[in-house]
Amino acid sequence: MIIHRTIAACLLAALIWASFTNQIQAAEKFQQARVTIETRADYLALKALSLDEVYTGEKFIDVIVNADELQALSVSGLKYDVSISDMTTFFQSRFEPGKSMGGYRTLSEIELAMDSIATANPLIVRPKWSIGNSLEGRPIYVMKISDNPLSDESEPELYYYAAHHAREVITPEALIYFMRYLTNNYGTNPQVTYLVNNREFFVSTCMNPDGYYYNEVDEPGGGGLWRKNRRNNGSSFGVDLNRNYGYQWGCDDEGSSPTGSSETYRGTGPFSEPETQVEKAFIESRNFVVTLSLHSFSDLFLYPWGYDRIYTPDNDLFAAMADTVAALAGYSVGPPWQLLYPVNGSSDDWGYGEQTTKNKNYAVTIEIGNDTDNFWPPTNRISPLVQNVLGPELFLARMAEAPKKLVPPKKPLIYAQADIAVSEFDLYWNHLDFDNPAQSYEVWQLSGYTRGSDNIETVSGNWLEDGFTVSTTRAVSGTKSYFSGTASNLNNTLTAVNALQVLAGDSLKFNAWYDLEDGWDYAYVEASTNGGGTWATLPGNITTNTNPNGNNIGNGITGASANWVQAKFSLASYVGQNILVRFRYVSDGFVNDPGLWIDDISPTETYSVQSMLTNTETDTTYHVSGLTDGAYYYRVRAKDAENQLSQFSNLELVNVSLTPSCTWLVGDANGSGTYSVSDAILVIAYVFLGGSAPAPDAIGSGDADCNGMVTISDALWIIANVFAGGPTPGAACDCVEYLK
Structure with a gap:
């Protein structure tokens, strides 16, 4: 009896302790603090705390903290304000009263919505099926929408998926709205009908069902803040599924964390989690052209790379995608490292970068909602948010048919006889762009060649300004120079219009005045031998290869010059070639120092007469006529079906000598050059x-x-x-x- 009483007492004590522990856990509240970032030291101090960073603004970062983390922030010396004292209570105060989950769907309601869409549209929807199970055994469902949903047709495939992170509850809502838009408008809306008939849409509304369900149970009224899956790490729970993919997994501790309690914990190895294993197997089994991962929040369109501060070989295409998305939805656009922070082990880097076990797909992310919307937008914001992302979702489906057509066509290659003694000839070129063939060509004739220096005092037409501007703030010759701009997350360029014919002994020289955040922001001088297709940085007397913070891609200009200095960049490795030259300035998201000024650039090559002979030629040859004595240069560029113009071709020189000349004297019978x-x-x-x-x-x-x-x-x-x-x-x- 005494033993039984003892056991009962122990059980009761255990139950009381468990109840107490649960109450403590339930009582734990999360706050949002806005941390002021005025200096690089502030940024590094915040990074050292490993807090949950949720939004990056101009000179501030918002973080979510519990009581212990807030205490650590308090003793760090950083300036901050608590902007939301109890995040769950704050979220719930914005929900429509009387609705479970604050008007957002529970996990079972998400599945019911998928079922209802399939039931109502059996001719174009394949009912949901499981592609595998989560850690806790919950199925991860996918649906397919197409005109023959039960067949595999040779049509572009797209994969849209949501809820890598459990607290990002707007993302399943966006995909349910998208599927209903397709099915409700099929047969009446020409664009939708065309897309459904000519695409295969695969949609997964929740790839982290365990985390999503945990929030549902933990906060039935909505406002739960669990992010990761529910992996038991021993002293903590959860792996960040969007740091668990295999491409560049764990390449550093900035883009993911090795610590289990961190919100960006990457797991014990690449694809260590059942959820990412399921995604990997499914994506490898298909031939997706585009994959879209929906997240929240920040109103962003993100594309690779995330793992390092570099661009992909397809950056021009990603940037073109981003320009359209920005116009459609108003999102800020760029790689994660440029807009937020580096991210390694992400779905986008793996989706694009892994090209051995699967095809390359254009893997992108949309972060839905602004900083006021946060992770649980007010109920009345659900509709406008899901409608706003619809435009980009449809655009990605349209572009999947021929992604390369988003970018201008490749440049032609021309050739002609170098020296002629007639007033006309045929100019020929090749254009080997099968992804984006030319519809017509522009043919240009240039003459009046001079080689000299550009002092930026007149509008010469020598430069394409993308972010750089003419400035009167400071100059060496005259009153003007080129200025890089100064702001966060810049990638500004100044590119020569005309190719430079590199001669023996040539060096690129210019006067430079710069004040760039030392070791963080960099300017580069770059050369291209293929008309701007690829660029290589040049070493010079003001460059460095030291890379203390991972931002220098090589031969970077950083720090301060104090005064105007003459920069000199040898072109010895390019002798005999035609190169394009450009200046580029790249800044990160924090401290903005004054920037870079450039003056007196040499050598530059200019042409006093530049004439477009035609812009309607559809053949790859053009008959040039009406020439007189002189040196003429020719170049061609292609125009595609979207009226995009390629880079100019190589510049081809043709010397015309209609009037014969002789190097001998009449009557000088022996050719000695004198009469005797x-x-x-x-x-x-x-x-x-x-x-x-x-x-x-x-x-x-x-x-x-x-x-x-x-x-x-x-x-x-x-x-x-x-x-x-x-x-x-x-x-x-x-x-x-x-x-x-």
């Missing part, structure tokens, strides 16, 4: 003895009297000139006449 008795002797021997003919022209070189024949009279004319000061041989005629 030897010329007379050669003529006499030729006329009377059958000796060698005058040279180099058998008639003109001996025709001293200009009568069109070589006779004894020519010998006498030469003798009279040499010994008696008579008329100059050939004075009455032009050697050119003998060349006709």
Whole structure:
């Protein structure tokens, strides 16, 4: 009996302790603090705390903290304000009263919504099926929408998926709205009908069902803040699924965390989690052109790379995608490291970067909602938010048919005869762009070539300004220079319009004044040998390869010059080639120092006359006519079906010499360059003895009297000139006449 009472007492104590522990856990509240970032030291101090960073603004970062983390922030010396004292209570205060989960769907309601869409549209929707299970055994569902949903057709495939992170509850709502938009408008809306008939849409509304369900149970009224899956790490729970993919997994501790309690904990290895294993197997089984991962929040469109501060080989295409998305939805656009922070082990980097076990897909992320919306937007914001992302979702589906058509066509390669003695010729070119073929070509003729220095004082047309501007703040020659701009997350360029023909001994020289955040923001001088297709940084007397913070891609300019300095960049490795030159300035998201000014750039090549001969040529040849003596340069660029223009082709030089010229004297029979008795002797021997003919022209070189024949009279004319000061041989005629 005593033993039984003891056991009962122990059980009761355990239950009381468990209840107490649960109450403590339930009572734990999270706050949002806005941390002021005024200096680089502030940024590094915040990073050292490993807090849950949720939004990055101009000179501040918002973090979510519990009581212990707030205490750590308090003693760090950083300036901050608590902007939300109890996040769950704050979220719930914005929900429509009387609705479970604050008007957001529970996990079972998400699945019911998928079922209802499939039931109502059996001809174009394949009902949901499980592609695998989560850590706790919950199925991860996918649906398919297409005109023949049960068949695999040779149509572009797209994969849209949501809720990597459990607290990002707007993302399943966005995909449910998207699926309903497609099914409700099929057959009546021409664009939707075309897309459903010519695409295969695969949609997964929740890839982290365990975390999503945990929030549902933990905060039935909505406002739960669990982010990761529910992996038991021993002393903590959860792996960040969007740090668990295999491409560049764990390459550093900035883009993910090795600590289990961190919100960006990457797991014990790449694809350590069942959820990412399921995604990996599914994506590898398909041939997706585009994959779209929905997240919240910050109103962003993100694309690779995330793991390092570099761009992909397809950056032009990603940037073109981003420009359209920005126009459609108003999102800020760029790689994660440029807009937020580096991210390694992400779905986007793996989706694009892994090209051995699967095809390359254009993997992108949309962060839905602004900082006021936060993770649980007010109920009345659900509709406008899901409608706003619809435009980008449809655009990505349209572009999947031919992604390369988003970017301008490749540049043509032209060739022509270098020297001609006629007033017309045929110019030829090749254009090997099968992804984005040209519809027509522009043909340009340039003349009046000069080589010199550009002091930026006049509008020369020598430069394409993308972020750089002409400034009067400071200059060396005159009153103007080029200025890089100063702001966060810049990637500004100044690119030469005309290719530079690199000669032996050439160096690129310019005057520079710069004040850039040392070790964080960098300027580069770059060269391209393929018309801007790829660029290489150049070393110079003001560059460094030290890389204390991972931001220097090589040969970077950073720190401060204090005054104007002459920069010199050797072009020895490019001698004999035509190169484009550009200046580029890249800044990160925090401290903004004054920037870079450039003046007196040399050598530059200019042409006083630049004429477009045609912009409607559809063949790969053009007949040039009406030329006079001179040096002419030709270049061609292609135009695609979207009226995008390629880079200019190589520049081809054609020298035209319509008027013959000679390098010899009339009457100089022996070709010595002077008149002497030897010329007379050669003529006499030729006329009377059958000796060698005058040279180099058998008639003109001996025709001293200009009568069109070589006779004894020519010998006498030469003798009279040499010994008696008579008329100059050939004075009455032009050697050119003998060349006709």
